[in-house]
Amino acid sequence: MRDDLRLLYLLIVYDIRKIMRYKVFILMRVAWFSVQVGFFAYLISHIVGQRFGGELTYYHFYLLGAYTSILFTVSMFRGYETAQEFEEGLIEYMLSLPIKRKILAIGRILGGSIASFILTLPMMLIVLFLLGAFDLFSILLAMASAMIFSIGIVSLSISLVFLIKSGDATDITFGILDSLLVRLSTVFYPAIILLSFIPYYYVSSVNPLSYLADFLRWIFYPQELSKYLINNPMNLAFFIIGFATSMLVLATIFIEKKIEGGGWK
Amino acid sequence: MSSGRDVAISIRNFVKRFGDIVAVRGLNLDIYDREIFGLLGPNGSGKSTTMLTIATVYRPTEGDIYVYGKSVSRESDEVRKYVGIAFQEPKAMWIDKPIEILTWHARVIGYSMSDARRVVREVMEMLDLWEQRNKMFSELSGGTRKKVEVAKVLIQRPRVAIFDEPTAQLDVIAKHIVWKAIKELSREGSTVIVATNEMYEAEALSERIGIIYKGELKGLGTPAELKDKIPxxxxxxxxxxxxxxxxxxxxxxxxxxxxxxxxxxxxxxxxxxxxxxxxxxxxxxxxxxxxxxxxxxxxxxxxxxxxxxxxxxxxx
The missing domain is CATH 3.30.70.980 (YebC, transcriptional regulation domain)
Structure with missing residues (x-):
């Protein structure tokens, strides 16, 4: 058990070390995100704000959605990285190490989630700064929920890579998923608006992105934004935890089976 | 085999298929404890597939391989504790540095941080890698990358050390340093398997040689025995x-x-x-x-x- 925890730690270190190498990539992402939330978000909020007659502070709504969106994209990117490891043969090296397959699967998922969270931390801090949200408990709760959400998404993306086993097919699938899941959610559109398009609303109501975005909104604006949420706060929290836990367990079983059966090849 | 030596690796009716391609066809082979065994064959002969299966990277399609009595199919977690492998193509993140690659490897196989630093330095100095420790892996020459790959096993010092074409792309001096290190591993008690398609390497290193071709074992014996088999x-x-x-x-x-x-x-x-x-x-x-x-x-x-x-x- 102690040895398993040690290896888990080293696998997490591996992924963090890996993401820290992409300094330029991180800087560019942060710069682009800053422009997005500092300029375009103001612009769009002004337009939307006029439409809703100032009832909804869309800027607040949008910023937390934008953070959810970037965290989702970065977490999904862990799958790309795994696919790249297949191409480079790094997966063979990992499989030859004296690490139990289950620990390897969990370690890479947790490592990928923590790395994704760290990569998006500057974006979260920018959002919190722009929102003027400095309550420590709220910040910690937001960080924890983002981290848990990322575990679910990384589990999903790595499982998809093991399922698809093709670089091109992975690119297409991830591109479609990224486009659909961000749009078919409450990331940028309040649930109350989506009710006008019932199929859209139903898809959004089972989309984990909706749940994180709305949960973050509830954390920082429990009064102002509460009527725009897709579910009540308790359900939002349970959904995020349930999604991450179930995805982690399923992905671990699936990846372990794929690896041990040689099904990764 | 009735040589009286303990068997370290027992390969029994081993078949490996990748879709319609049969990489290894019914291989039967015993590799003895502490011997240096050469697996000689051209590219695509099945030697890498065999070694990767011993290292539990692949699983046999049919048959089984036992490493110190543990099945690669059923007890792979146990087998991996015994085996270390230097791959034919060096495996590392291109954006990583040799010192980080090897220190992380050393930590995974169980060294404490201080021991890992010490052992990594020793091995890197032995392989003349120390000066290049902080270069990006992508900036290294093919030969230097190969040395980093070989260094992993020399740091690990496993009971079963597998080298897949360990001196490909190395210059003559480096080849001899690696050969010496491999022989030292064997003297210390490791069972060593060296896959190669270079005749002189097989002869310089191996106590016994298995000739593998198109997934089948075609010849087996000491270099002298194999030569004697030619009428x-x-x-x-x-x-x-x-x-x-x-x-x-x-x-x-x-x-x-x-x-x-x-x-x-x-x-x-x-x-x-x-x-x-x-x-x-x-x-x-x-x-x-x-x-x-x-x-x-x-x-x-x-x-x-x-x-x-x-x-x-x-x-x-």
């Missing part, structure tokens, strides 16, 4: 003054069990098995008949051995 593979060359009469030539052939005797311009070529045992009788027979100026013996090369067992040259 008439040894050539005794005797330079004489004068000529050899047909009767003496016939008697020589019968007494030495020669497959063929050529005689041309004072040079007699006698094709025999186990030539080292036939030199004295040949001298005894000829010394009364002709004046002998010089005697030498040529053994078949491993190239000849490979050709004999597979019907193909290694380059094919």
């Amino acid at each position: 008439g593979g040894d050539i005794i060359e005797i330079h004489i003054e004068g000529s050899l009469d047909p009767l003496t030539k016939q008697m020589l052939a019968e007494k030495l069990g020669a497959y063929k005797i050529d005689h041309n311009n004072g040079l007699i070529r006698i094709y025999v098995d186990k030539g080292e045992e036939k030199i004295t009788p040949a001298i005894e027979m000829l010394s009364n008949k002709v004046k002998i100026k010089m005697i030498s013996m040529k053994e078949p090369s491993l190239d000849d051995v490979f050709m004999f067992f597979t019907g193909a040259r290694l380059g094919e």
